[in-house]
Amino acid sequence: MNIRHIIAIGGGGFGRNPKHNKIEKYILGQTGKENPNILFLPTASAEDKSYIVNFYTCFSSLNCEPNHVTLFERTPRLDGIINKADVIYVGGGNTKSMLAVWRGWKLDKLLYKAYNKGKILCGVSAGAICWFEQGITDSWVSNLNVMECLGFLPGMCCPHYQEEVDRRSNVHEFIKKGKSMPGYAIDGGAAVHFKEGKYSKSVQFYPDSHVYKVFLKDDQVVEKRMDMKIL
Secondary structure, eight states, X not given: OOOOEEEEEXXXXXXXXXXXXHHHHHHHHTTOOSSOEEEEEOGGGTSOHXXXXXXXXXXXXXXXXXXXXXSSSSOOOHHHHHHHOSXXXXXXXXXHHHHHHHHHXXXXXXXXXXXXXXXXXXXXXXXXXXXXXXXXXXXXXXXXXXXXXXXXXXXXXXXXXXXXXXXXXXHHHHHHTTSSOSEEEEXXXXXXXXXXXXXXXXXXXXXXXXXXXXXXXXXXXXEEEOXXXXX
C-alpha cells in the first residue's frame, strides 16, 4: 500500500536560495528511491523564469530527475507527466489565481489521483496552503483573506507566520470570529509533514522557525508550538 504524503512549507527553500537544500533533501528522502522524479508546478508565480531556474539549480545538484510543467505556454498532456512524477512540488505566489488555472485544466483532479497513488505532494506558501480545506492568503493586495482550497487535508494553513507582522493577528482574528477553521501556522524555514491525512511531524530547516497548531478554547485563541525535527 502506498502511503499518502503532503509536506507543507511555510517559506524559504530553493526559491530564496537554491544552495540551501535541507528541506528539499528531506522531501526527496521520503520517496525511498535513489533517483526520484520531481515535478515543479510554478503556476502561482505566473511561471516566473528565475523561479524555474532556481528549481533546476537546486535539484540538479541532488539525486533526482527534475522537470517542470507550464500552463501559460503550450501545455503538454498533464496526466502522463503527473503519473511519471514521484514528487510534485508547488511553488509560491497567488493561490487564488493558481487554483483557478488548475481547475481550468482539471489539474486539481489529477493531483488528487496522484495523492491517492502515493505520490508525494509538497510546496511552499501557496504550495503549502492549497492542500488544506482553507488557507490564509495574501492573493488580494489589500489584506489577508481566508479562502477555500483543495481540501486534501482538514483545517486551515497559514504560511510566513513569523515573517510578516500582520499574519499572527489576522489568524487570531479569523479564528476568534469563526471565519477560519483551526489549523496550522507555519514559520518560514519550517514545514509540516502529513501522512495519510494526519499530522506526522514538524520539520525545522532554518534556526528558530516553528510550527503552531492554532485553535479556539474557551473563547480564547491558543497557539500550541509543535516539537520540531531539526534538519
